[in-house]
Amino acid sequence: MATRKEVWKRHPDSDVLWVSSRGRLRRDAYRCRHGKNGTRVVRAGLMPIYVKRGYRRAWVKFRGRERVIHAVVSRLVLQTFVGPAPLGRNQADHVNRRPGDDRLENLRWATPAENKRNSAATRLSVETVRDLRERYNTVAVQFNTFLAELSLVAKQRGLSLVALWGTVRRTDRAWRDAGPVVTIRPLTGNHRQARVAHYE
Numbered sequence: 485m486a487t488r489k490e491v492w493k494r495h496p497d498s499d500v501l502w503v504s505s506r507g508r509l510r511r512d513a514y515r516c517r518h519g520k521n522g523t524r525v526v527r528a529g530l531m532p533i534y535v536k537r538g539y540r541r542a543w544v545k546f547r548g549r550e551r552v553i554h555a556v557v558s559r560l561v562l563q564t565f566v567g568p569a570p571l572g573r574n575q576a577d578h579v580n581r582r583p584g585d586d587r588l589e590n591l592r593w594a595t596p597a598e599n600k601r602n603s604a605a606t607r608l609s610v611e612t613v614r615d616l617r618e619r620y621n622t623v624a625v626q627f628n629t630f631l632a633e634l635s636l637v638a639k640q641r642g643l644s645l646v647a648l649w650g651t652v653r654r655t656d657r658a659w660r661d662a663g664p665v666v667t668i669r670p671l672t673g674n675h676r677q678a679r680v681a682h683y684e
Contacts, residue, residue, distance in 0.1 A: 488589065495564050498546050503564040507557055507586025509533065509542050517550055533557060538583040557586045562593060575599040612641075613662035616652050 488505065495501040500512040509531040515523050526545075533542050540557040558576040562569070565588050569575075577594035578585060581602060594602070601610065616637065631645070638648040 488587075491565075493564050495544075495560060497563070498544065500545055501560075503560050505561070505565060505588040507540065507561055507588075509544075509557065509560070511545070514545060516545065516552070535584065540584060540586055558583075558591055561586055561588055562591050566591075566593065569593050573598075577602055610662050613651060616648075617663045 491505040492502050495503050500514045502510045511526065511528060511531055513525060513528040515525050517523055531542050533540050541554050542557060543552040544555045544560070545552045556576065558578065562576050570593055573593040573595050575594050575596055577592050577599045579590050579592060634648055635645050638645045
């Protein structure tokens with residue numbers, strides 16, 4: 485597959501920041517505050533990028549601000565080439581679930597629910613979560629069997645048991661389409677009772 489040609493555009497909210505369609509940043513030279521009363525000249529060139537929690541970030545000088553602030557590169561790419569985030573779709577989502585891949589074709593504006601469903605932390609579809617909930621939404625279930633089956637699914641999906649357990653029980657908006665939630669309440673011995681907790 486041919487690699488798309490790299491395109492550079494100036495960020496709409498900065499006079500010195502240039503953003504690449506491949507997720508690189510460069511800046512024009514500019515003068516900024518240094519210390520209490522001094523100033524210094526920042527040289528032009530490619531900008532250093534650091535990684536925090538898997539996401540690429542950089543210190544950026546925006547128009548109207550005296551000091552630089554840190555910004556996420558994926559958002560800078562979308563703001564430059566796509567435009568401001570639409571109402572309700574204010575999160576930058578990586579289509580291939582790799583937060584370090586900030587190429588334009590791998591980015592989209594998404595709702596929090598869409599972003600969460602596509603995150604590498606879950607690796608689950610709505611259909612998978614719905615199937616799990618339907619299987620365990622019974623009147624009573626043996627707790628050890630419940631965990632054994634969840635452990636197998638977690639291993640197949642490359643998840644931790646804690647992550648999958650939280651997803652099956654979670655009531656957040658990301659999984660509202662997956663059906664009612666299983667809640668486990670302790671009974672005597674090694675058994676638990678599974679009851680269906682519907683959304684209010």
